[in-house]
Amino acid sequence: xxxxxxxARSRASIIQxxxxxxxxxxxxxxxxxxxxxxxxxxxLAINPVGKVPAIVDGDFKLWESGAILMYLRDxxxxxxLTVEQRAEISQWVLFANATLGPGVFSEATRETQLPRLMxxxxxxxxxxxxxxxxxxxxxxxxxxxxxxxxxLMLPVDLSPYPAVTEYIRRxxxxxxxxxxxxxxx
Ligand SMILES: N[C@@H](CCC(=O)N[C@@H](CS)C(=O)NCC(=O)O)C(=O)O
Numbered sequence: 001x002x003x004x005x006x007x008a009r010s011r012a013s014i015i016q017x018x019x020x021x022x023x024x025x026x027x028x029x030x031x032x033x034x035x036x037x038x039x040x041x042x043x044l045a046i047n048p049v050g051k052v053p054a055i056v057d058g059d060f061k062l063w064e065s066g067a068i069l070m071y072l073r074d075x076x077x078x079x080x081l082t083v084e085q086r087a088e089i090s091q092w093v094l095f096a097n098a099t100l101g102p103g104v105f106s107e108a109t110r111e112t113q114l115p116r117l118m119x120x121x122x123x124x125x126x127x128x129x130x131x132x133x134x135x136x137x138x139x140x141x142x143x144x145x146x147x148x149x150x151x152l153m154l155p156v157d158l159s160p161y162p163a164v165t166e167y168i169r170r171x172x173x174x175x176x177x178x179x180x181x182x183x184x185x
Contacts, residue, residue, distance in 0.1 A: 001025050002024060002025070002026045002055060002057045003027045003029050003056045003057075004019065004027070004055050005046060005052050005053060005054045005055070006029070007031050008030065012028070012065075014069070014141060015069065015072075016179070016180035017145060017177050017181055018138060018141045018176075019180075021141065021176040031043060033052070038052060047061075049063065055071075057071075065142075066096070069093055069141060070089070070093060073137075077138065089132070092132075095142075096143045100117055105153075105154070110154075118158065118160070118161040121161070124163075131144075144177075145171075148171055148177070
């Protein structure tokens with residue numbers, strides 16, 4: 001069975017959300033990060049960087065949440081993607097991890113980046129319910145998880161961006177989201 005390695009309140013929840021959406025059986029291996037279990041040789045053999053999440057699927061090991069999401073989509077998602085569809089999903093997954101997350105969660109950049117990024121996302125969700133249009137996809141897991149973490153983790157007011165707030169509510173209502181992330185802080 002596929003193993004997902006994570007810590008309590010870690011980015012492993014993002015992967016867990018998608019595994020739940022896919023309906024795949026998996027084992028969540030909870031590492032005691034407080035005790036540095038992620039830096040012990042047994043886990044460093046899976047991810048030499050010592051960060052979570054990571055997965056082991058048969059003999060295959062993979063780390064970095066964006067890469068894991070794309071792998072799961074490619075291996076277990078339906079229908080198969082064209083090169084262009086896959087590139088567009090990669091765009092959003094990379095945007096979430098390299099632009100949205102660092103821009104909003106870093107205090108140094110939040111003041112300038114949050115309004116800029118939320119304005120773009122608000123316009124997008126005024127036009128369509130999901131990141132790619134009318135269908136939920138792994139791009140929503142990547143982008144939606146980070147957006148949902150904003151009100152859970154940051155003292156910021158999202159009321160100027162009602163379409164983003166409504167999108168977060170839509171994502172949070174999904175049973176798979178509830179199971180993996182819920183409303184926890
Ligand atoms: N870019 C990585 C970030 C991974 C990351 O920073 N994970 C944190 C937990 S959310 C971690 O493992 N921290 C432990 C440490 O840095 O030792 C990803 O998206 O997978």
